[in-house]
Amino acid sequence: MNVSYHSLRLWQRNRDVFFKLWRSEVPGFFAEPILMLLAMGFGLGTYVALEDGQRYVEFIAPGIIAAYAMFSASYECTYGSFIRMKHQRTYDSIIATPLSIDDVSAGEILWGATRSLLTACVILMVIAAFGLVESPWALLVLPMTVLTGLMFSSIALFFTSVAPSIYSFNYYFTLFITPMFFLSGVFFPISAFPAVVQRLTWIAPLTPVADLTRAMVSGQLGEGTWWGLGIIVGYLAVFFPLSLVMMKRRLLR
Amino acid sequence: MSIIEIRGVVKRFGSITAVAGVDVDIAHGECFGLLGPNGAGKTSLVRMIVGVSPITEGSIMVDGRDITREPRLIKAQLGVVPQEDNLDPDLNVLDNLVTFARYFDIAKEEARQRALTNLQLFELQDRQRAKIEELSGGMKRRLLIARALTNKPMLLVLDEPTVGLDPQTKHLVWRKLRSLKAQGTTLLLCTQNMDEASFLCDRLAIMNEGRIIALGPPQELVRKYGGSQIIEARVRSGERRDLVLSRLGKQGLQWQEIEETIYVFQGDGQVLDQDLLSELVITNQHIPSLEDVFLKLTGRSLKEQ
Numbered sequence: 020m021n022v023s024y025h026s027l028r029l030w031q032r033n034r035d036v037f038f039k040l041w042r043s044e045v046p047g048f049f050a051e052p053i054l055m056l057l058a059m060g061f062g063l064g065t066y067v068a069l070e071d072g073q074r075y076v077e078f079i080a081p082g083i084i085a086a087y088a089m090f091s092a093s094y095e096c097t098y099g100s101f102i103r104m105k106h107q108r109t110y111d112s113i114i115a116t117p118l119s120i121d122d123v124s125a126g127e128i129l130w131g132a133t134r135s136l137l138t139a140c141v142i143l144m145v146i147a148a149f150g151l152v153e154s155p156w157a158l159l160v161l162p163m164t165v166l167t168g169l170m171f172s173s174i175a176l177f178f179t180s181v182a183p184s185i186y187s188f189n190y191y192f193t194l195f196i197t198p199m200f201f202l203s204g205v206f207f208p209i210s211a212f213p214a215v216v217q218r219l220t221w222i223a224p225l226t227p228v229a230d231l232t233r234a235m236v237s238g239q240l241g242e243g244t245w246w247g248l249g250i251i252v253g254y255l256a257v258f259f260p261l262s263l264v265m266m267k268r269r270l271l272r
Numbered sequence: 273m274s275i276i277e278i279r280g281v282v283k284r285f286g287s288i289t290a291v292a293g294v295d296v297d298i299a300h301g302e303c304f305g306l307l308g309p310n311g312a313g314k315t316s317l318v319r320m321i322v323g324v325s326p327i328t329e330g331s332i333m334v335d336g337r338d339i340t341r342e343p344r345l346i347k348a349q350l351g352v353v354p355q356e357d358n359l360d361p362d363l364n365v366l367d368n369l370v371t372f373a374r375y376f377d378i379a380k381e382e383a384r385q386r387a388l389t390n391l392q393l394f395e396l397q398d399r400q401r402a403k404i405e406e407l408s409g410g411m412k413r414r415l416l417i418a419r420a421l422t423n424k425p426m427l428l429v430l431d432e433p434t435v436g437l438d439p440q441t442k443h444l445v446w447r448k449l450r451s452l453k454a455q456g457t458t459l460l461l462c463t464q465n466m467d468e469a470s471f472l473c474d475r476l477a478i479m480n481e482g483r484i485i486a487l488g489p490p491q492e493l494v495r496k497y498g499g500s501q502i503i504e505a506r507v508r509s510g511e512r513r514d515l516v517l518s519r520l521g522k523q524g525l526q527w528q529e530i531e532e533t534i535y536v537f538q539g540d541g542q543v544l545d546q547d548l549l550s551e552l553v554i555t556n557q558h559i560p561s562l563e564d565v566f567l568k569l570t571g572r573s574l575k576e577q
Contacts, residue, residue: 271324271326
């Protein structure tokens with residue numbers, strides 16, 4: 020791997036573009052999670068009774084942070100990266116400068132994680148304003164989201180490196196991201212599943228993220244399934260180098 | 273000392289050999305042209321020189337450094353003008369240059385200064401805030417060259433820099449390239465434009481099928497391969513074609529036959545004798561140009577089929 024501080028230069032490029040075009044990003048990553056919180060939490064939530072008497076909106080608020088952290092990184096490193104790579108040929112011009120292909124890939128992953136962090140900050144502020152944050156431990160969500168973002172960006176960039184066309188991402192979202200969104204404990208506790216299925220849901224990288232985010236926001240750190248961090252770090256350790264290798268294979272001709 | 277030393281370079285893509293063994297040195301401060309039909313291997317060779325494409329065999333040294341070992345250091349000294357526009361469409365004209373400067377670790381204020389200077393140089397200063405999609409083809413090409421000057425490169429590599437440009441823009445680009453050369457920048461130019469090659473280049477390499485088949489200053493190549501005059505002729509009677517061609521060969525005249533037309537390359541002091549003249553219908557004769565040399569060496573048939 021040939022990663023250097025130059026990957027920050029790509030990160031800076033993406034940051035500048037984002038803050039120039041931020042108006043077009045607001046609906047997807049800021050308005051949608053808030054709408055979700057209102058509709059599901061305060062709307063549907065009034066008809067839902069949880070076993071331990073917890074309010075439903077309190078249950079899903081941390082889940083929404085986890086889910087939209089996933090979405091932000093995933094969109095950025097699939098559609099975003101693919102357009103820059105293939106349609107705009109931005110990478111072609113950049114690898115003729117002191118940046119290596121690995122710098123470009125690492126920069127994309129760093130930026131994807133930054134997008135997750137931005138999204139998590141906004142949602143955290145909103146749910147705090149609704150009085151749904153019960154403990155200062157909730158600030159732990161921020162480093163947690165960086166880790167989450169790095170993981171989902173790496174997985175997404177790996178898929179980008181093998182995607183034949185931009186339409187391939189329909190598969191990625193329909194078969195991987197959306198099922199996790201519904202089945203990883205964001206909207207209902209995974210204890211609703213039979214024991215075997217419960218164990219299987221821990222294969223999905225969003226499950227530990229939702230679980231730990233919930234423990235942090237509620238302040239009941241003891242209830243978190245902390246070995247889940249191992250799953251997240253494991254995915255990151257596999258997919259970060261893998262995505263770099265595969266991007267290099269794709270771009271180096 | 274040479275700025276580029278290319279030794280036994282081969283580039284293969286699977287079973288296809290794009291560059292089939294190239295050895296050449298390019299001197300500091302010269303303008304070196306790579307001329308060749310599509311698919312001759314020019315772009316593949318250049319991509320290896322600028323460190324974005326791995327070398328299958330052989331070695332390339334740029335400014336005394338091995339491009340495979342120290343690509344970052346070498347790329348910091350290069351300017352690259354690609355054939356196709358890869359400007360950053362998410363950024364306006366000025367930001368394209370300023371952001372590009374950051375890839376070279378050039379500080380913000382300095383980056384801005386250089387951007388403005390280079391925009392001025394290519395008469396784009398009025399379009400600083402324009403989006404890339406609002407620019408004409410000629411403006412985009414000028415901006416690509418301006419961008420390549422960001423790091424004050426000692427070696428500027430240009431792939432077909434004037435394709436599709438109107439004559440005014442083409443001449444502007446040529447003037448700027450000449451003045452860069454006068455300031456000591458080495459230029460490496462891929463082109464299919466013969467005027468461009470003779471106007472700008474000190475030396476040319478004509479490439480065909482992955483190899484350099486002729487190398488030298490443009491005038492020398494014309495003298496060596498084109499002779500003093502080219503005669504285009506038809507054979508008066510079809511049955512006598514073979515006889516005529518062998519007689520041309522016997523008299524030491526070089527010829528090439530394309531469809532019905534025979535091109536005879538007349539060297540200094542060579543003439544067609546009366547016998548030959550009576551067999552041939554001369555349709556045209558002209559002083560050889562670089563284009564004639566190019567066609568003679570690389571063949572007149574289509575290269576890409």
